[in-house]
Amino acid sequence: MHGAILYLLLGQSVPLGFFPGGAEKELEAERLLLSIPSAEGFGAHLLYLTEEPHPAGSKRNMELADYVRERFLEYGLEDVHFHDTPALYSYGREASVDILEPVELSLKLKEDRNPEDKDSYRYSNSGVVPYHEYAASGEVEAQVVYANGGSPEDFAKLREMGVDLRGKIVLMRYSNPYSYRGYKVHLAETSGASAAIIYSDPADDGYARGETYPQGPWGPPSHIQWGSIVYDWLGYGTIPFTFHWKQNPDGSWVEGPERDRQLPRIPSIPMSHEDASEILSRLAGPAVPREWQGALPFTYHVGPGPVTVRLRVKNEDQIGLMRNVIGKIEGSEEPEKWIVVGNHRDAWSHGAVDPSSGTAALLETARALGAAVKQGFRPRRTIVFANWDAEEDLLGGSTSWAVELREKLRRDGVLYVNLDSAASGPNFSGSATPALADYLRDVSRYVPHPSAPTFYDAWRSKTPASEPEVGTIVGATDYTAFQENIGMSVIDLSSNGPYGVYHSQYDNYFWMSRIADPGFLQNAALSRFLAVLLYRSANVELLPMRYSAYARAILAHLDEVEKKAAPAREIHLTSARDAARRWEQKALALEARMWERELSREGAARFNALLMEVERALTEDRGLKSRPFFKHLIYAPQPTYRDEVLPRIWEAIDAGAWEEIEGYERELVTAFEKAGSLLDEAAAVLDTL
């Protein structure tokens, strides 16, 4: 009788990844792990981490690196060290926006103070101005055009309406529809605009969504979303991150003659809706298409003008350090095999959600795992803790580390677990490489949730499907290098709620402790989830990848790109589809029998190495034509950071390069056949026992 079934008959469940024999000890360790991360512990970390603003390169962020390092040491982590790399930073020094026509009016460019909240006084320091990192410095006097969300479709619409953007200042919303802010500015720049403004419309994150700070979680009228606008897709993953700056023999840095093309050439500034409405309410020209209308109390118009604005930005570029803090729990049996977990530390302001909740959760998790080791529960594989730097600026810390360790990670990287914040609310959201979706769901059954028996229950209650929906790993966060460049399996965790203060000074301790997660129940629970996930992943006997699910996801993606092509041309990716189906069949056969009998330690190691290799088989070395850093065949973010699947074919469709598709399809067939033959080898390992 199948051991797992026997175990179930006894009224217990066997966690995915274990034979019944190993499950008991695992669950004992996990019970211990669940008892350690606490709301008090989390809150103490959060309070310290959010005491002051701490952008990358700031003195405070270096102090916080010391704090993280000291905690890692205190909790018993091994090989604790800094990983330092130079990078170009850009800081806002001066900014002003004055309306010159049809009225004279200087905009505030400040977030309001709330006497109850000591962290809302940031702008009392007159040196603090809102800014878009890497925006060009300059002064522009021009009429304004409203361009909705600044997405490619929005700019296309403006062209269709005959609106000439040359020399204009383009005013855009942050989130309608979602598009990376840097890509908005890029589109404005390449349309000939002289400057950009991006504001937070109350329809997207303000009063139209619900109660606003300090009564509720949404953004108050003066809140401003800071952010980087680096044109990263033009040179993604370029190492070093110092761009056109060169180091002198004496160690000093000087700016090279030509500004790197990843850096905007026009000024840009973020803005509150309180300020933006002074401009927007005075625009004339045609009324906007209906979906461009936001929640400000007037009909929006496209312009240009009659509003004329003088916008002045002075950003200062300088080279600084990116300081990752690294620590490990060495594995007992396969120390060379790594489970990496990371969250960034740098924040635009106080960053209670983004990212300090993640750092605090990481520390609570480290505390739990360190304690477990002391009590004799050392995991089989090594867990590497990483506290990244400069995520906000350019995903710099994680990328530089991953690229530096590329060969090691391709050989031994089992899994990268990412956080980019822990909990801003009670709605758990888990994303994973498709092969790990079932595993992530399974882990979620073992962790209690504050508002449902388990994370699984809470998660399922938020999705219309009968099973919790596992998200896709595509976006702009620290997992990018791990999936896209290394080809590692990835899991990403977060717990979400209404969150309208993103990248503003109101994302702070007051907001988190009074509004979003009073008592830190959600964040403490997420720390527990993370502890169990890491320990279990470092301990599984056979890796829990189910590649049949990956193949099925790919079959759906093949449909997607065929549909994407359809308006222009009918394409039929039949041979890729057939290859994916053959791979799926092999995976299903393997998954049906891999738990039948326990393997020897050597057999399991060989089996696991083959499963790891399958994800690597879904990469190829050349990388995307437009972005060689992106070597994954199945997923990539678009420059807007929207999802892109089967990116080579996707981009060929966009470029109308129909003749390339056949070659890309062959590349997929080869990859799926490689993946299938790796599973054949794994099956052979089972047979030899």
Added chain:
Amino acid sequence: MHGAILYLLLGQSVPLGFFPGGAEKELEAERLLLSIPSAEGFGAHLLYLTEEPHPAGSKRNMELADYVRERFLEYGLEDVHFHDTPALYSYGREASVDILEPVELSLKLKEDRNPEDKDSYRYSNSGVVPYHEYAASGEVEAQVVYANGGSPEDFAKLREMGVDLRGKIVLMRYSNPYSYRGYKVHLAETSGASAAIIYSDPADDGYARGETYPQGPWGPPSHIQWGSIVYDWLGYGTIPFTFHWKQNPDGSWVEGPERDRQLPRIPSIPMSHEDASEILSRLAGPAVPREWQGALPFTYHVGPGPVTVRLRVKNEDQIGLMRNVIGKIEGSEEPEKWIVVGNHRDAWSHGAVDPSSGTAALLETARALGAAVKQGFRPRRTIVFANWDAEEDLLGGSTSWAVELREKLRRDGVLYVNLDSAASGPNFSGSATPALADYLRDVSRYVPHPSAPTFYDAWRSKTPASEPEVGTIVGATDYTAFQENIGMSVIDLSSNGPYGVYHSQYDNYFWMSRIADPGFLQNAALSRFLAVLLYRSANVELLPMRYSAYARAILAHLDEVEKKAAPAREIHLTSARDAARRWEQKALALEARMWERELSREGAARFNALLMEVERALTEDRGLKSRPFFKHLIYAPQPTYRDEVLPRIWEAIDAGAWEEIEGYERELVTAFEKAGSLLDEAAAVLDTL
């Protein structure tokens, strides 16, 4: 060879309804008809009709009846006469709304003046107050609760939230989601509320939609939507329309002891968003569910309170006359067969769109048809022109006329063509009994459109489907009695655009002539369409009903009600579906051969009578359990005026009366079999030739 095909080979098309031989003369007449209705003629009618407000029962509306009668006579219509019936009207005499807490503030309850627009001074007469017709008079002082669109789902949500409405004033939006205003007030009343307010949110018809009056077509901050709130579904079609008022032998009317249950028992008032925001912005309690948020610049809250309001309404009930104006163009060959066309005359205010554009179009059409008759083109069947009264109050004029002539119409009523306004913009919208969908599309190919070669092209460009989408005949307008009680085939025409001034004083000549239809191009074109449609319908050799399309529509409706039932119980309407399919097959067979050979005059008359009978077969005499006036088996409006299909089964599902469904299905089977055997008889007519 099929005559029609021969005709096509000659490069001409044969209008649906004619043999090639008859087509030529028809098209000659239609060319003449197309040349007559003019923008100037339309504009002159509209100017006169909109000179003053003219609600039903007002002196001005009686003067307009004279105007219509005189034009009918002038244009050569026959048997021109008034059709008078007494009805209960209710007029607003006094109204005030004062906020008592947390501030003291008296609301304006007036629409703003615009010096450019002489028709915007209505409220300069202090006797004019906005009102909901038939609302109870009374004074209420209570806290306010916001109930979104006041739909059944919204009240259910409030119950779920634990909000007690007893004694409260319920503030509701007009259009989110759409629900008949009278049903909103009814739900408030039956929830124990003491009064109702319904306001126009700018998200629905104001600045969030686009430019507002006087710059554009949407509603300005002070605009108020007047309207009737009669609980008509509680006694639909009750004749007389005097409710509990009784006539003395001397002819005077007195109110009976008990207020009719179709009349609300609580006060209610319509309101601008300018006024409503004074209340809404001060409500506390939980923030609203996201879809309840409108476009006013603050987070909406449910209440109750702390806003306390004193609302005072004094409406005066009195019996007045409903005066329909009727005129005819007598048919040359089948004078007993009637094509009826109607549009109402009464307006809440000046009513440029609703309804005067329709009356003006009807007059231009009458002028064209009268002129055609004088030039020798008298149609085969009789065209009856009707200018209804009291549509706004209780669909009174059309209903009383139809019910009075019920036997005549059931025997001889070929088609009812409805207008409820002509054009508020360029987007043509045609609705029809499913059997007439193809016919309506076909007619639209023959009429030029101002912004596309033909109405067909303009219509198709606005629908995602490859063919223009023909709407369903369900709603609250003058066609109700004709379809629901008589069982006549119906066509409804309108041409639409952004229209945010519905039922306000701004629906006036200024708005129409400057903003919505400058030059009256759209309205003149619609008059031409109507002229062609009426003449052709009165002249077709074989009636153009295609019952195969009706059967297919019913098959889709069977799916709909099965799906509606599904959450509670699985039902399978297999025998109804089979019967509908058999009917469809018979219809398809008939439609394939009916144009093969011309019929004798007598044969055609017999054939046509049978086709007319099919629509009648889709009614039964008992009527709906809840509303016996509704005798149609396929369509009915819900009390909210949303669509209801297969209404007997629909309402049994709602009531959980599962045991009734089998009987209703048998009733459908019988009807479809009757419909099929009528087609058999029609086929036999073809065979005897």
